[in-house]
Amino acid sequence: MSTTTIAHLSDPHLPTEMVPPRLGEQLNKRMFSHLSWKRRRRFIHRPEILARVMADIRASSVDMIAVTGDLTNMGLPGECRQARRWLEQMPAPCTVIPGNHDTLVQDNWHDTVGLWSPWMGPLPFPFVRRVGNVALIGVSSGVPVPWFLATGRVGARQLQRLRTILRETARQGLCRIVMIHHPPVAGLTPLRKALTDINDFSACIAQEGAEMVLHGHIHLSTISSLPGPDGAVPVLGIASASARSRDPLRAAAWNRITVAPGGAGFTLGVTRRFFPTDQDGDTTQETIFEQTPPSSHFSGISTPT
Numbered sequence: 001m002s003t004t005t006i007a008h009l010s011d012p013h014l015p016t017e018m019v020p021p022r023l024g025e026q027l028n029k030r031m032f033s034h035l036s037w038k039r040r041r042r043f044i045h046r047p048e049i050l051a052r053v054m055a056d057i058r059a060s061s062v063d064m065i066a067v068t069g070d071l072t073n074m075g076l077p078g079e080c081r082q083a084r085r086w087l088e089q090m091p092a093p094c095t096v097i098p099g100n101h102d103t104l105v106q107d108n109w110h111d112t113v114g115l116w117s118p119w120m121g122p123l124p125f126p127f128v129r130r131v132g133n134v135a136l137i138g139v140s141s142g143v144p145v146p147w148f149l150a151t152g153r154v155g156a157r158q159l160q161r162l163r164t165i166l167r168e169t170a171r172q173g174l175c176r177i178v179m180i181h182h183p184p185v186a187g188l189t190p191l192r193k194a195l196t197d198i199n200d201f202s203a204c205i206a207q208e209g210a211e212m213v214l215h216g217h218i219h220l221s222t223i224s225s226l227p228g229p230d231g232a233v234p235v236l237g238i239a240s241a242s243a244r245s246r247d248p249l250r251a252a253a254w255n256r257i258t259v260a261p262g263g264a265g266f267t268l269g270v271t272r273r274f275f276p277t278d279q280d281g282d283t284t285q286e287t288i289f290e291q292t293p294p295s296s297h298f299s300g301i302s303t304p305t
Contacts, residue, residue, distance in 0.1 A: 004132030006177070007062040007092070008255040009053065010216025011070040011099065011240040014083055015045040033074045033104060041073065043244070049252045050242035052275055057254060058091035064131040065092050067119075068216040068238075069099025069142060069181035077111040084115045094119050095129045095136050099181040099217060100150050103142035113142075126162045126178075128169065133266070134259050135174040137165055137210075141182040141195055150193040152182035152217075159197070159204050166208035175259045175266045176210045183215045185224040185235050193217070202226055205233055211266060212236065212257070221249045221272055236270060244277050248284070251276040 057065065071086070072079035080102070087094055096119040103113060121127030125140040139162060141152030154162075162178075169176050182195040184202060195201065205213070209228045213235040222237040238255050245251040253274035260267045273285045 002132065003258050003260040004064070004134050004175075005060075005062045006131070006134065006136075006257040006259070007057045007060065007065045008068070008214050008236065008238055008257055009057070009065065009241040009253075010068040010181075010214075010238050011219055012050055012067070012086075012242050013041065013045040013070055013073050013101065013240060014079065014086060015042065015047045015050060015242050033101065045240060045242040046244045047242070049244055049275060049277075053241045053252050053254055054091065056273060056275075060256060062092050062256070064129075064134075064136065065090055065094040066136060066177075066179055066214060067094060067096040068179050068214055069097050070101045070216060070240075071096070071099070071116075072102050075102045075104040075107065075112055077107070080112045080115050087116060087119050093131070095131075095138060095179070096120060097125075097138045097179050097181060098140055098142040100142045100145075100152055103140075103144060106144050124161070125158055126165055128165055130174065132259070133173075133175055133261065135165075135169040135172075135176050137162070137169070137176060137178045139178060139180040141180050148192065150217075151191075152195045154180070154195070154197055154201055156200075159200055163204055163208050166204070166210060170209065175212075175268075177257075177259075178205075178210050178213045180213065180215050182217050183222075183224075183235070183237055184213060185226060188220075188222060188224065188237070189218050209233065211259075212268060214238075214255075216240075219243060219250060221253050221274065223270075234268070234270075238272070239274070246276050246278045248274055248276055 071083040096116050098113045121129040127138045129136045143153050145151050206227045210233050215237050219240045221239045224235045225232040239250050239253045243252045251274045256271045258269040
């Protein structure tokens, strides 16, 4: 079986000048997101930077694009329609999961995140989409939460289904890559933004295993790990795909992930391509790790403290 190449990006917060939400749409958490966008975030999330990232992905001939949430800023129906148009223009097949900004408040599924169903697998969550020798497993951690919080939750029902999916895809000999918006590793984000059932998710991975976990949410390119039954499971976070920053770990980026059959399992390779704003349009890349199982160790960039 040939090598499968996946582009992982996250948190594009599609940077356009949005129509202000109607009064009824502002009488909830969306009010703060709108104010944050107008005062600060629209200067960080830039359309020209996202365009550079997407052009780079287009030139890289990937088999699948994996987007780990936060396509929008407030989860408004108009934003979700705009995000659907963006997904329709993807340079390769795409798999998407929602983030906390996409599910900021309780709203009609069919008018909001449900518009992205063609880019998900069979629902309910977690879903599975197969590309080559890879099973992309989409978990939803985006749930409406009280004001001033950005926490996520997977929930018992999803976790039980995830256990079954991980077991079945392992029996099929597939490379299992789990997509989740919130980082599933403790310490990567403050508690008010964290995954509330992080221990339950970690226990699921420790018991059933996975070859890789992808996440977004913290707008930072990181590499960490979770315990698995056969050793450490690499966990990759990626900065916002539209972020304007000179910091190499916060600048807009995407992970180029290769999966090739190797020995008793798969050989995984990850190269992060990032776009600092002081590089005069140049792209910088860094090989994060290469891993040939069975192995409980992998080399990688350090996560800042």
